[in-house]
């Protein structure tokens with residue numbers, strides 16, 4: 001005990017962090033972060049590819065989601081591990097950047113880390129790994145760009161079929177994969193309909209549960225669910241050819257007495273005049289709408305029963321409380337402008353379309369505007385089974401829409417089914433041989449990690465991954481099998497290009513980029529510090545520290561020397 005006292009007297013303990021702060025660091029911390037990331041990847045691993053499984057996630061509120069989309073699953077998993085959260089973020093960013101490849105990016109990142117683990121355990125400094133990984137990713141991306149095939153300069157018909165192939169590849173891994181050709185061509189038509197406009201919401205997806213998937217249809221224009229309507233609505237015509245359309249952002253409702261208004265009258269007769277004035281105002285508004293020549297009146301705000309009847313008497317169709325989004329899309333499609341006043345409605349602000357119709361779709365009635373002049377909108381009305389099914393179908397279509405759009409914009413594609421991954425892997429292995437030094441090993445590991453995609457595609461389909469991978473390696477090494485990937489139907493290998501398993505190059509480029517960055521980020525973290533959250537938590541921690549187990553202090557005592565060596 002005397003010796004201990006002597007030590008303490010010589011080396012006073014330095015306390016930098018608040019008591020109760022939790023800090024873990026060093027190699028063990030790195031390895032534990034890698035393990036956490038592997039665990040996260042394991043959660044989405046089985047969803048990859050056309051034979052991937054779906055996940056059913058339900059929360060304590062009783063919401064059930066069935067999904068195959070990496071980003072959606074990761075979001076719902078509610079991951080709390082700080083390092084593993086990075087994987088959630090890259091899945092999300094892949095989703096917003098390119099819209100597909102979300103499972104791929106998570107798997108790649110986790111595999112890069114997994115390959116790095118033995119090196120870290122052997123005491124390799126992570127900066128060396130990071131440097132080699134970065135180099136490898138640049139080489140890989142350059143190679144993808146070199147291998148990508150351009151679809152530029154093809155005729156519209158050819159382009160359409162090429163784009164449909166890309167969309168079908170995306171959809172093949174989804175619940176609606178069985179109808180992928182049907183939906184792929186629908187998506188391509190929708191994307192081509194809106195042309196170069198980047199606003200995603202110009203493609204509306206309306207979900208009507210029930211019925212058959214094949215009952216889904218594309219409207220070259222806008223469609224939305226019939227809004228709430230008042231008596232008199234039934235007498236309005238439900239179909240027009242070449243109607244003029246008036247879009248409003250005002251209320252067409254009789255407001256006899258506002259709730260809190262107080263009017264003092266000396267003579268009861270005066271009351272009548274006030275009521276009359278209200279009626280005059282609304283009739284004036286309605287007259288102006290009618291005089292504009294519009295046959296369809298839409299408003300974001302309410303259209304009351306008086307107005308509904310008034311329009312019905314004049315063979316005009318009206319709908320109130322149309323959502324902002326739908327109204328904007330009608331405006332974009334029909335070439336109209338939303339008015340905030342009925343004074344001065346000139347012809348230019350009215351929209352038009354070839355056919356307007358109110359139609360029954362399943363249990364719902366829809367207002368459908370088709371043949372719109374500016375043609376910049378398209379709406380997919382999605383049918384099919386249960387709510388969860390149709391929600392997932394919508395997410396899948398969203399992926400496909402993004403993919404077609406990307407392919408159209410960047411117009412280069414690469415073979416999927418793990419073909420491009422195998423080819424990059426081979427290329428990096430060859431490159432590694434030209435490097436002397438440790439970097440050779442690291443680049444080799446990076447190359448090996450890329451094989452996770454074909455391996456997982458096989459595993460998920462129930463094929464012997466080792467067998468297929470050996471065949472693929474041999475084929476790619478022969479120099480003329482660059483397009484060979486996993487044949488998901490037979491469990492062998494096949495030319496992905498010939499089988500039309502195509503993906504936009506940008507999906508792969510972005511995935512490799514993001515996965516490498518995430519892996520490097522996680523490898524560069526060797527310490528996690530958790531701050532005590534609240535006073536009470538601090539109190540508790542302090543109490544335990546006084547009991548002789550002050551973790552914050554203990555962790556930090558070891559730090560001085562190491563920290564200095566590091567920086």
Ligand code: ADP
Nearest residue numbers: 047048049100101102103104172173416417488
């Ligand atoms: P992600 O969320 O990463 O897009 P997916 O579940 O959509 O994951 O799977 C995409 C992978 O499946 C890609 O690597 C793609 O090449 C592959 N794939 C898609 N269709 C086929 C197919 N018919 N045959 C082989 N591989 C396919």
Ligand code: MG
Nearest residue numbers: 100101170173
């Ligand atoms: Mg996909």
